[in-house]
Amino acid sequence: MEVLMAERPTQVFxxxxxxxxxxxxxxxxFIDHYGIGYTSHILDQVKTLGFRxxxxxxxxxxxxxxLTIENHVSIN
Numbered sequence: 001m002e003v004l005m006a007e008r009p010t011q012v013f014x015x016x017x018x019x020x021x022x023x024x025x026x027x028x029x030f031i032d033h034y035g036i037g038y039t040s041h042i043l044d045q046v047k048t049l050g051f052r053x054x055x056x057x058x059x060x061x062x063x064x065x066x067l068t069i070e071n072h073v074s075i076n
Contacts, residue, residue, distance in 0.1 A: 018026065030039040 027039065027043070030042065034042070
């Protein structure tokens with residue numbers, strides 16, 4: 001059962017940041033429209049894309065990269 005998104009010309013593209021509640025509603029709409037099997041496939045693809053993008057944009061820090069203050073006042 002493979003339904004390609006390109007085969008669905010009525011789908012609208014939205015480029016915006018969404019919160020957890022909106023994500024739940026979106027996933028629920030996908031399940032209602034495409035079923036649980038295809039929805040899980042799409043979510044796996046989105047997860048993989050997210051990991052790839054996070055890896056490509058990652059920055060690594062070492063302890064030597066952090067600045068420290070020589071003379072500081074204790075907060076106690």
